[in-house]
Amino acid sequence: MQTRTQDNDQVARRYEELEHLESAGVLAYPYAFDKTHSAAAAKSQYQDDTPELTVAVAGRIVGIRRMGKASFVHIQDDSGRLQIYLKKDDLPDYDQFRLYDIGDIIGAAGYMFRTRTNEVTLHARSFTLLTKCLSPLPIAKEEIDEEGNRIVHDQFADKEMRYRQRYVDLAVNPEVRDVFRKRAKLITTVRRYLDQRNYLEVETPVLHTMYGGAAARPFASHLNALDIPLFLRISLELNLKRLMVGGFEGVYELGKNFRNEGIDKTHNPEFTMLELYVAYRDYMWMMEMTEEMLTEVVMAVNGSLHVTAANGATLDFTPPYRRATMHGLIAEYTGKDIEGMDLASLRALAHEQGVHTDATMGIGKVIDEIFSEKVQPHLVQPTFVMDYPEEMVPLAKPHRSKAGLVESWELIINTQELAPCFSELNDPRVQRRRFTEQAKLRDAGDDEAMLIDEDFLRALEVGMPPAAGMGLGIDRLTMILTGEESIRDVIFFPMMRPDERRDAGGSDAAAADETAG
RNA sequence: GAUCUCGUAGCUCAGUUGGUUAGAGCAUCUGACUUUUAAUCAGAGGGUCCUGGGUUCGAGUCCCAGCGAGAUCACCA
Numbered sequence: 198m199q200t201r202t203q204d205n206d207q208v209a210r211r212y213e214e215l216e217h218l219e220s221a222g223v224l225a226y227p228y229a230f231d232k233t234h235s236a237a238a239a240k241s242q243y244q245d246d247t248p249e250l251t252v253a254v255a256g257r258i259v260g261i262r263r264m265g266k267a268s269f270v271h272i273q274d275d276s277g278r279l280q281i282y283l284k285k286d287d288l289p290d291y292d293q294f295r296l297y298d299i300g301d302i303i304g305a306a307g308y309m310f311r312t313r314t315n316e317v318t319l320h321a322r323s324f325t326l327l328t329k330c331l332s333p334l335p336i337a338k339e340e341i342d343e344e345g346n347r348i349v350h351d352q353f354a355d356k357e358m359r360y361r362q363r364y365v366d367l368a369v370n371p372e373v374r375d376v377f378r379k380r381a382k383l384i385t386t387v388r389r390y391l392d393q394r395n396y397l398e399v400e401t402p403v404l405h406t407m408y409g410g411a412a413a414r415p416f417a418s419h420l421n422a423l424d425i426p427l428f429l430r431i432s433l434e435l436n437l438k439r440l441m442v443g444g445f446e447g448v449y450e451l452g453k454n455f456r457n458e459g460i461d462k463t464h465n466p467e468f469t470m471l472e473l474y475v476a477y478r479d480y481m482w483m484m485e486m487t488e489e490m491l492t493e494v495v496m497a498v499n500g501s502l503h504v505t506a507a508n509g510a511t512l513d514f515t516p517p518y519r520r521a522t523m524h525g526l527i528a529e530y531t532g533k534d535i536e537g538m539d540l541a542s543l544r545a546l547a548h549e550q551g552v553h554t555d556a557t558m559g560i561g562k563v564i565d566e567i568f569s570e571k572v573q574p575h576l577v578q579p580t581f582v583m584d585y586p587e588e589m590v591p592l593a594k595p596h597r598s599k600a601g602l603v604e605s606w607e608l609i610i611n612t613q614e615l616a617p618c619f620s621e622l623n624d625p626r627v628q629r630r631r632f633t634e635q636a637k638l639r640d641a642g643d644d645e646a647m648l649i650d651e652d653f654l655r656a657l658e659v660g661m662p663p664a665a666g667m668g669l670g671i672d673r674l675t676m677i678l679t680g681e682e683s684i685r686d687v688i689f690f691p692m693m694r695p696d697e698r699r700d701a702g703g704s705d706a707a708a709a710d711e712t713a714g
Numbered sequence: 715g716a717u718c719u720c721g722u723a724g725c726u727c728a729g730u731u732g733g734u735u736a737g738a739g740c741a742u743c744u745g746a747c748u749u750u751u752a753a754u755c756a757g758a759g760g761g762u763c764c765u766g767g768g769u770u771c772g773a774g775u776c777c778c779a780g781c782g783a784g785a786u787c788a789c790c791a
Contacts, residue, residue, distance in 0.1 A: 206760055207724055207742055267748035313749045335725040338752040351726035357783045458790050614791055
């Protein structure tokens, strides 16, 4: 039987040290530790002229400087780093510290003081092993230069290893934890904003017998109990609308969607969406609300309404954001008014503009292509793009005054689509027609066109009140607010191709297949 | 899916025109050191050069195929 995940001299030595410690009576994996202070609190509560401050702290060893009969250790906890001074005269088991390593999790108790080099430090009266680190951690060395800049030497930087072993990345690269703290702040701020307005947070199934609500390819599975095909949801939309039919006037869900499509800097197969539906409101109302909510979120996460994006652009979230119609923007960037154009004329325009189209594309997709290529790359500041063509948005209500368009907008920030919204289509007759048109597109070869969902149509027949609905891509907003340029840097465990060389073992695929059948 | 780039010690990286036993810093080990902080000083160990073929007297280096990653493009709310 394999006893160690890795086998090199450093791992072997640490296993030996662990045995030495245990044979000396040390409990290598104890059950708890009475921690009184975080590293940050211990430092901030210390004042040179006050009485002795005694603390008990715990954290991972990130640096050791042994000096014979005394040692300096830096530990790191959730709040930051703290130096600990270990002195043989004060510690009967000092010699045992020889068997401690970088990466070990320890507890220490003592009193705070300031060293000769002016660092507030814990003078330990006791220390204890809390968890042995058996795999060497690539903790980088840091120094502070004359100007106070933090210089990190030989930082653990291999992106593949950082994503595959995120626990190591988080343990040794403190700034990575900050990204995810911001992500959490974003989500809690959104939730608080919506809860304060009495919208109901709900959970709807991830497993769908029929997928819908967006144009995307699904993940397919199989439900053994009923012997039926099953799909992971590609959007939250249709079930939330069913809840509106049931009488909830404001519902939202924060959850994962799954799309069986490409993986790149802005796409992960599973990603987090907010969807919100509010009865008796329309898309213009939702625009105001979204603007207000985003302003609050940006302030909470970023501390300012000016955000520096990964590509260096400065994004200004001061409301109001720009509002422009899709037709207006296309006219602005191509010089052509597409209002009322038929498919042939649109194809000709696309060709003239150097935009590629193919035979499977209907009017909606051709316009989408022109917009994506000629307009969207110019939209850096937050912009509400309004009034999409009907063919592009099968679940939105026809525009109250503009024929052929729907009441919808998409918020674009830094050329990225971030949040779609419609006045929700609730006329079952129109919805059936739109679904039928989607079915034709599907027959024409568009494998992302929507399916006809008879139960959803029945729900609309029961009656859904007029409502506005909005979706918000949480991962992409996190990217913008943290200045990360890859979605993988805002998802703890992004999808990676399995590493068979590194993870070869007895478990996984074969066994899973057996139970799946 | 296409193209380009990369894969060498636990980590970060060198490695010349193809040529002796593949190097450095950190980490690790041994020794010294009771206020250090990229601690310092002396010594030591550690390699599937991503994998498999090929060319060659000789391959980390050149060629082919594969695996993995990154970037760009294509696709994609």
